[in-house]
Amino acid sequence: MKILLVNCVFGFGSTGKIMLDLCRGLIEHGHEVKLCFGRGKQHNSDYATLLASPFVQKIQSLCSKFTGRGYECAPISTHHLFSVIKEWKPDVVNLHCVNANSINVAETISFLKENNIATVISNHAEFLYTGGCGHALSCEKWKIGCNDCEQIGKSYSMLPYSFVPQKTHRYWMHLQKAYSGFGKLIITGVSPWLVDRISDSPFFKSNQSFVVGNGLNTDVFSPRNYDYLLEKHQLTESQPILLHVTPNFFSPIKGGKYVLEIAKEIKESLPEAKIIIVGYRGDTSNLPENVIPVAFTKDQRELADYYTMANLTLLTSERETFSMVCAESLCCGTPVVGFKAGAPETISIKEYSRFVDYANVKLLHDAIIEMIKYKKINTINIEKSHYLYSVDRMVEGYLKCYIKVYKSEDINISR
The missing domain is CATH 3.40.50.2000 (Glycogen Phosphorylase B;)
Structure with missing residues (x-):
C-alpha cells in the first residue's frame, strides 16, 4: 500500500518520534510511505516533506492568534498537502497530531471525504473532536457544540494561544460538517480511555474506533547501567x-x-x-x-x-x-x-x-x-x-486499520 502520514512535527517531540518509528516500521513491512509535517525544519529523509517554510509557519501562526482560529489558518500548508495527495495518490491517509497550525483540520477532512480517500484519524489528544482544546478535562461541552468555552481567557488554557477569544463553537461546527457522511473513515485513540471518549462524540456514531497504543524503542528503554x-x-x-x-x-x-x-x-x-x-x-x-x-x-x-x-x-x-x-x-x-x-x-x-x-x-x-x-x-x-509498548505492536495495530479501511467500500458500521 501507499500510506501517507500527516503530523505537526517529525523526528522530535513525542509524536514526532512516534512518526519516525511508524514510518520505519511500515517501510520494513514493504509499504510505500510518505510523511507530511507542518512545523520545524526540513528533515533529512527521502519520505518526509515539510509543508511550509519557517517564515510561512510564523505567518500562519500569527494569523491564528489574531483571529482565534487555531486550526483554520494554515492555507499554504493545507494546499501543499492537497497537492501531495493529488500527485502521489495514496491508498490511505492517516492524520495524527495535526495541531500547531500545521494544516486546516476541518478543510483537510472534508477534502479526504469528497475525494473518497480511505482515511484513518488518530487521536493523540482531544482537539479532533472538541472545539479545539487539547484536553477537555471535566468539561463535556464537546458533546453538544462547545459554546461558551470556559477555557477562553485562562492563563493556562487548553486551547491554542490567541490574542482574541478562540472560535470554539465555529471550529466544532466545521468538524461536524466535515465528519458527516464520511464513510471511508476509521478512528483510533492511543488508549482505551481515549477511545471511550471518542465513542461518546456525536461525530463518530457511525464510524468504527480502535485502540492503537503508542510504541517506543525497547532496545533503549530497558534496564541499564546507572x-x-x-x-x-x-x-x-x-x-x-x-x-x-x-x-x-x-x-x-x-x-x-x-x-x-x-x-x-x-x-x-x-x-x-x-x-x-x-x-x-x-x-x-x-x-x-x-x-x-x-x-x-x-x-x-x-x-x-x-x-x-x-x-x-x-x-x-x-x-x-x-x-x-x-x-x-x-x-x-x-x-x-x-x-x-x-x-x-x-x-x-x-x-x-x-x-x-x-x-x-x-x-x-x-x-x-x-x-x-x-x-x-x-x-x-x-x-x-x-x-x-513495542513499536512493532504499534505498527501492526495501524496496519490492521489501514487494511480494513482500504478494503472497505463503506465502513458506516454503528458501534
Missing part, C-alpha cells in the same frame, strides 16, 4: 529514589506542585529518599533539600538510565491520553505511582502501578510508601512491558 548517575548525584544504591519526568514542570496540568508537596511529606516517612526531576527549568534555590533538579535531556539512553536507577516513577498530571513516561518506566523495570489521569491507569501493568484520586497528596504518599517496598519488576514482566 552507576555513573549514582556517582554524579552523590547517591547510594540503598537510597530510595523517586523520579519525575516532565516536559513542563510549571504547567498546572502536569502537576509539578504536587511533586514538591510530596517532597515535604516524605522528609519524615522516607528521610533518606531523593526525588529527581528530569526536565526542571526554573529557579533551584528554593527547592526542598531532597529534590534534585536535572535539565531536560534529549538523550533517550540517559533518560532510560534515570528510569532504571529509580525505585518509583511519579506521575502527577491532571490528564494524560496515554503517558509515555508510564510506558518508558515500566519498560526499564521501574514501577509507577501517580494520580488517576484518564489513560495511565488503563495502559499500565496493574501489578506494578498504583493510581489514586487526583490532587490527593495523602493517598499519593501512602501509595509511595506501599510501592517503594516493591522489588524491581522481574524479567518476565519487563518482557511483557516490551511487548505491550
